[in-house]
Amino acid sequence: MPYVLYRSSLQIHGVMFTMSATGDPSVTEVGMVYKVVNFYSFKKIERSLEETQEVLQSICENQNVLGTILLSPEGANFALAPDTVDETEQNSCFESLIDQIKERTEFKEFVPRYSTGSQKPFPRLKVRIQESVITFRGDQDPKVSAIKNGGRLLPEEWAAKIKDGSAVIVDTRNQYEWEWGKFKNADTFAIDKFSEFPEVFTKKYADQKDKTYLMYCTGGIRCEKAVAWANDLGFDQCYQLEGGILRFFDDLDQDSEKYYEGECFVFDRRWALDQNKEEVSAPSAANQGAIKQPKQYFEPQSQQGFDE
Numbered sequence: 001m002p003y004v005l006y007r008s009s010l011q012i013h014g015v016m017f018t019m020s021a022t023g024d025p026s027v028t029e030v031g032m033v034y035k036v037v038n039f040y041s042f043k044k045i046e047r048s049l050e051e052t053q054e055v056l057q058s059i060c061e062n063q064n065v066l067g068t069i070l071l072s073p074e075g076a077n078f079a080l081a082p083d084t085v086d087e088t089e090q091n092s093c094f095e096s097l098i099d100q101i102k103e104r105t106e107f108k109e110f111v112p113r114y115s116t117g118s119q120k121p122f123p124r125l126k127v128r129i130q131e132s133v134i135t136f137r138g139d140q141d142p143k144v145s146a147i148k149n150g151g152r153l154l155p156e157e158w159a160a161k162i163k164d165g166s167a168v169i170v171d172t173r174n175q176y177e178w179e180w181g182k183f184k185n186a187d188t189f190a191i192d193k194f195s196e197f198p199e200v201f202t203k204k205y206a207d208q209k210d211k212t213y214l215m216y217c218t219g220g221i222r223c224e225k226a227v228a229w230a231n232d233l234g235f236d237q238c239y240q241l242e243g244g245i246l247r248f249f250d251d252l253d254q255d256s257e258k259y260y261e262g263e264c265f266v267f268d269r270r271w272a273l274d275q276n277k278e279e280v281s282a283p284s285a286a287n288q289g290a291i292k293q294p295k296q297y298f299e300p301q302s303q304q305g306f307d308e
Helices: 049-062 087-104 144-148 155-164 194-205 221-232 244-258
Strands: 008-012 015-019 025-029 034-042 065-072 075-082 113-117 125-129 168-171 181-183 213-216 238-241 260-262
Touching: 034 087, 034 144, 049 065, 049 087, 049 125, 075 087, 113 244, 144 221, 155 213, 155 238, 155 244, 168 181, 194 221, 213 221, 213 244, 221 238, 238 244, 244 260
Parallel strands: 065 125, 168 213, 213 238
Antiparallel strands: 008 015, 015 025, 034 075, 034 113, 065 075, 181 260
16 A cells, blocks of 8 residues: 655744654754755775775765765765755855765766755765665666666757657656656656566567657666666667756756656655755645655665665
C-alpha cells in the first residue's frame, strides 16, 4: 500500500511549527530561507573510499554543513546545506565548500545546482559509503566510461526536441515523484525504486528501438545510467536532459511552464520545489491527497538513500 504524506504547519508569533509525516517536529522562523546545493560526479575513485569519506566529513564539519553524501567506487552524490540562514554566511560557505571538495578530493568536474526553502532541509550530516552512487541493476549496471559517453541534450535542445513532436519523453523517476509534476505528455511508470525502471521500459519499448527517446530525472544522475544502459541495448537515439529538471527550470526560467506541469519532488524535508526552485508550501490542487511518502523516510537505515 502506498504511503501518503501529511504535513501540517502552525504559525504562532512569527514562528512556524511543522510536523512531518515521520512525526518529527521542526521549528522555523517565518521569513528564514535555507539554501541547498545538489551535485554529483561519476568518476572511478583511485583513493580508498574510507580516506575520501574522512576528507569529505572533515570539509563539511569545518564548514558547518548538513546533508547527505553517498560515496561509491563509481563516484558520489551530494545534497548539502549550510546550517545557517544568514545569506552572506551561506554564500561564503558554498564557495569554500566547492573549492575544498575540488582541491582535496578527486571530484573536480561537477555542476552545482542551488535551491531554497523555508524548512531546514537536513537534520544531520551523513557521509555514507555504498556499492553504487545510484542503485540500478547489478547485472546491467553501465560502467563509468559508458556513462560519460551517453547522449545528452542541454535544456534548450531538449525543448526543441519536444517541439518537434517525434520523440518519446520518458520519466525515469518513481511514481511518488512524478505525481508532483512532470514534462507534458511524458510516459511515466508506476515504480517505487529506480532499479525497477529497466524492466518496465523494455517491456513497453523493446521492439521500438528505432524511435528517439528523451529521458529525464530530477538532477540528471539517474538518466546518466539509464541512457548508457539503453544505448548498450541498441536504443541508439536515446538522450538525457543534461542537469535534469532543476537545470531546465534554471535555464528556461518562466518558459519552463510551456513544457513542464506541476512541481518537482526533492529528497529532503522540503518535499517539492516550484519552477522557481522555491519550496512548495502545499501540493497543487490536482495532486492533493495523492502524494506518496518515500519508503526510506520510514526506514532511515535503507541503503537506497536519496536518488538525486
